[in-house]
Each structure stands twice: as C-alpha cells, then as structure tokens.
Amino acid sequence: MNRAGPQKPVPVMTPQEIRLVQSSYARLKGDFAGIAASFYERLFTIDPTLRALFHGDLARQGERLMHMIGAAVGLLNRPETLFPVLHALGARHVGYGVKAQHYDSVGAALIDTLEAGLGSSFTSELRSAWQRLFEIVRCEMLASPAAAGTARPLAVPAS
Numbered sequence: 001m002n003r004a005g006p007q008k009p010v011p012v013m014t015p016q017e018i019r020l021v022q023s024s025y026a027r028l029k030g031d032f033a034g035i036a037a038s039f040y041e042r043l044f045t046i047d048p049t050l051r052a053l054f055h056g057d058l059a060r061q062g063e064r065l066m067h068m069i070g071a072a073v074g075l076l077n078r079p080e081t082l083f084p085v086l087h088a089l090g091a092r093h094v095g096y097g098v099k100a101q102h103y104d105s106v107g108a109a110l111i112d113t114l115e116a117g118l119g120s121s122f123t124s125e126l127r128s129a130w131q132r133l134f135e136i137v138r139c140e141m142l143a144s145p146a147a148a149g150t151a152r153p154l155a156v157p158a159s
Contacts, residue, residue, distance in 0.1 A: 013132055018077060021076065024130075032062070036063070039110060046105045
C-alpha cells in the first residue's frame with residue numbers, strides 16, 4: 001500500500017515550454033479572427049480535400065478553434081483536466097470524418113500560421129514548444145475510444 005499519498009501527474013511539457021506557449025498565445029489575442037482565417041487558408045492550401053469536412057461558417061469555426069487552443073494552452077499545467085477534454089474533442093472529430101492522417105496537415109498549418117503571426121519572435125525554441133503542444137493534442141485526441149484503431153501513444157513525456 002502506498003502511504004505517500006496521490007502522486008502528481010508527470011508534466012507533459014517543461015515549465016519553460018509552457019511559459020513560451022502561453023506568452024506567445026497571449027500576444028495573438030488581438031487578432032484571433034485573422035489568425036484563424038490564416039490557419040484555414042493555410043490548411044486548405046496544404047490539403048484541399050479537408051475543405052469538404054467543414055460545413056457552415058468558417059469564421060464561427062475559427063472562433064471555436066481559437067477558444068479550444070486557448071483552453072489547451074490554459075490547462076497545460078493541469079494535464080489531468082486537459083486530457084479528458086481532448087479525448088472528448090477527438091471523439092467529436094471522428095464524427096466529423098477526421099482521420100489520423102489529417103492531423104499532419106493541421107499541425108503543419110498551425111505551425112506555419114503561428115510563425116507568420118508571431119514573426120521574428122517565433123524562435124526555434126518557441127517552434128519546438130508549439131510542436132510539442134500539438135503532438136500532445138494529437139496523441140490525446142487520437143486516444144479517444146472513438147478513435148480506436150488510429151490511436152497513438154498517450155502523452156509525450158517532457159524533454
């Protein structure tokens with residue numbers, strides 16, 4: 001019997017990576033609509049077939065995208081809260097027709113959009129931190145039971 005009490009969850013990102021992602025996301029807050037529009041433009045350039053998965057108002061979808069990214073960024077210090085949210089999001093995306101291979105295009109579009117939006121402040125260290133966050137999001141969304149068969153390993157350990 002373990003009398004040491006509950007163990008703290010292992011962080012999925014280093015404190016420095018978390019600070020970098022959170023501070024850079026805060027710098028984008030003034031232009032969420034523009035960032036989201038740039039993201040979708042880049043996504044559909046990378047993979048035009050993904051356009052068929054989006055029905056309705058892309059501006060509204062962009063608001064939801066930026067809200068979800070913000071939620072993930074805000075919960076980086078609490079993976080025990082973040083992961084169930086991502087599992088549910090992954091299940092919903094399976095219902096929309098999203099496949100595991102689509103995440104590659106989404107990740108590339110996200111990183112390209114962040115680089116364009118943040119300009120010279122998008123350093124290699126910041127790129128690496130955002131890539132780690134995206135990989136965590138990808139892994140946890142694919143860990144949803146609805147995504148069974150396409151799942152990848154759970155969270156990537158902090159480097």
